[in-house]
Amino acid sequence: MSGISRRNFIQITGGAAAVSTLGVSNILLAGKSAGHVVIVGGGIGGATAARYIKRADPAVQVTIVEPNKDYYTCFMSNEVLSGHRTLDSIKFGYKNLESMGVKIVQDYASNIDAGKKHVVTKKSGNIAYDRCIVSPGVDFKWEMIEGLDAKVAAEKIPHAWKAGPQTALMRKQLEAMKDGGTVIIAPPPNPFRCPPGPYERACQVADYLKNHKPKSKVLILDAKDKFSKQGLFMQGWKKHYGYGTDNSLIEWVKGAEGGIIEGVDAKTNTVTGSVDEYKGDVVNIIPAQKAGKIAFTAGLVNDKGWCPVNQQTFESTKHKDVYVIGDSSVASPLPKSGYSANSEAKVCAAAVVASLQGKDPAIPTLVNTCYSVLAPGDGISVAMVYNFDGKKIQKVKGSGGLTPMDSSPAMRAREEQYAHSWFRNITADVFGG
Ligand SMILES: Cc1cc2nc3c(=O)[nH]c(=O)nc-3n(C[C@H](O)[C@H](O)[C@H](O)COP(=O)(O)OP(=O)(O)OC[C@H]3O[C@@H](n4cnc5c(N)ncnc54)[C@H](O)[C@@H]3O)c2cc1C
Numbered sequence: 001m002s003g004i005s006r007r008n009f010i011q012i013t014g015g016a017a018a019v020s021t022l023g024v025s026n027i028l029l030a031g032k033s034a035g036h037v038v039i040v041g042g043g044i045g046g047a048t049a050a051r052y053i054k055r056a057d058p059a060v061q062v063t064i065v066e067p068n069k070d071y072y073t074c075f076m077s078n079e080v081l082s083g084h085r086t087l088d089s090i091k092f093g094y095k096n097l098e099s100m101g102v103k104i105v106q107d108y109a110s111n112i113d114a115g116k117k118h119v120v121t122k123k124s125g126n127i128a129y130d131r132c133i134v135s136p137g138v139d140f141k142w143e144m145i146e147g148l149d150a151k152v153a154a155e156k157i158p159h160a161w162k163a164g165p166q167t168a169l170m171r172k173q174l175e176a177m178k179d180g181g182t183v184i185i186a187p188p189p190n191p192f193r194c195p196p197g198p199y200e201r202a203c204q205v206a207d208y209l210k211n212h213k214p215k216s217k218v219l220i221l222d223a224k225d226k227f228s229k230q231g232l233f234m235q236g237w238k239k240h241y242g243y244g245t246d247n248s249l250i251e252w253v254k255g256a257e258g259g260i261i262e263g264v265d266a267k268t269n270t271v272t273g274s275v276d277e278y279k280g281d282v283v284n285i286i287p288a289q290k291a292g293k294i295a296f297t298a299g300l301v302n303d304k305g306w307c308p309v310n311q312q313t314f315e316s317t318k319h320k321d322v323y324v325i326g327d328s329s330v331a332s333p334l335p336k337s338g339y340s341a342n343s344e345a346k347v348c349a350a351a352v353v354a355s356l357q358g359k360d361p362a363i364p365t366l367v368n369t370c371y372s373v374l375a376p377g378d379g380i381s382v383a384m385v386y387n388f389d390g391k392k393i394q395k396v397k398g399s400g401g402l403t404p405m406d407s408s409p410a411m412r413a414r415e416e417q418y419a420h421s422w423f424r425n426i427t428a429d430v431f432g433g
Pocket residue numbers: 040041042043044045046065066067068071073074075076077078107108109110135136137138160161162163193194197201292293294325326327328336337338339340341369370371372
């Protein structure tokens with residue numbers, strides 16, 4: 001970490017967490033509130049918000065509208081691709097939330113009527129709310145890649161950027177691929193969910209190929225010229241996968257050198273780049289992203305396709321009493337990550353409870369850490385603490401940073417252990433357990 005030791009960093013983030021928790025309990029203990037909070041989306045942001053509202057004030061009625069019975073975490077889904085874990089190990093249900101008194105409506109929200117204050121659902125009618133929290137994740141800009149749409153992605157060219165059936169499909173394709181095949185991974189332009197994710201995916205797929213199909217390779221066709229934790233990733237690619245040699249298991253083509261892709265032919269697995277055509281045996285195009293569909297229907301987006309919010313509370317600047325958290329919200333400089341969504345959800349839960357109690361919101365502190373596993377026994381991370389300066393979320397100078405380039409193998413092994421323990425902790429924090 002730059003300019004600060006990990007021990008100091010943990011002290012700072014621990015301190016920050018204590019401040020946030022204190023903020024929440026001050027609000028909670030101050031009085032009984034009632035009211036109904038309807039949450040659209042039971043993913044990382046939505047489920048965390050539900051638990052923390054209930055913890056803050058059990059008298060608040062909380063309903064989650066979520067179409068899926070189970071949620072598959074995107075984090076650690078790259079390890080499903082490499083075969084280091086099963087799809088079942090990233091699957092979570094809503095039983096613990098229900099036992100806290102959260103009502104789960106298994107349905108799809110088709111609109112939010114901010115005037116009448118109700119959520120419109122596909123099958124369950126309108127659900128009235130006092131406050132609505134929206135955490136629908138991302139949607140894809142299919143129109144940017146000719147030949148790609150939701151159906152093609154579900155059946156043939158999985159993006160696997162929402163974990164679940166597409167993760168299973170891509171794993172099956174990798175297993176079926178011949179030795180000597182090419183796996184094309186095409187990361188999207190900024191901004192997108194989990195900036196280091198595509199490059200961790202390249203590592204995990206290369207790890208599988210190294211052990212099972214060593215004549216094969218991963219070809220990264222990137223929409224960008226640089227990416228998150230690039231120095232550390234490239235160092236890891238060299239160490240584990242021969243990057244830069246003739247036998248490299250990973251090749252990276254940057255946007256300026258033909259990495260930008262314009263189309264795909266799903267019948268032949270041919271990808272059309274801005275300069276060349278590439279044939280893949282497995283093709284993984286991660287499309288450009290925007291806020292989840294409901295954010296558009298409900299009029300919560302700006303002209304860039306993301307949801308502007310008051311960064312103190314996450315209340316939408318478009319509609320009163322509607323809050324947007326997670327990937328869909330404009331929370332920069334926080335990245336679009338699960339850790340961010342979890343942190344934003346806690347701030348939002350506290351702000352919603354305060355508002356139901358007629359109180360002022362607290363001044364928030366937020367945290368993010370993103371781990372990436374480069375190979376078994378080798379992890380890296382990027383971390384940061386954030387505060388609110390009265391107008392906007394800001395990075396806290398000197399907090400966090402990157403795993404140092406010259407860190408010892410023992411530290412890198414610890415980083416991998418932290419990654420896995422973070423996964424256990426955050427999923428317990430989000431879904432209970
Ligand atoms: C490969 C990969 C690896 C990742 N690794 C990490 C990592 O290591 N660390 C990290 O912090 N983050 C990681 N992430 C990012 C993380 O998964 C997301 O940032 C996080 O899930 C965002 O939470 P969210 O609540 O915004 O969206 P989601 O968790 O996607 O939840 C959205 C939910 O809303 C539901 N929904 C959508 N529309 C509607 C509707 N109209 N009605 C009802 N429900 C609806 C969906 O079904 C879904 O359950 C990774 C992502 C990927 C793809």
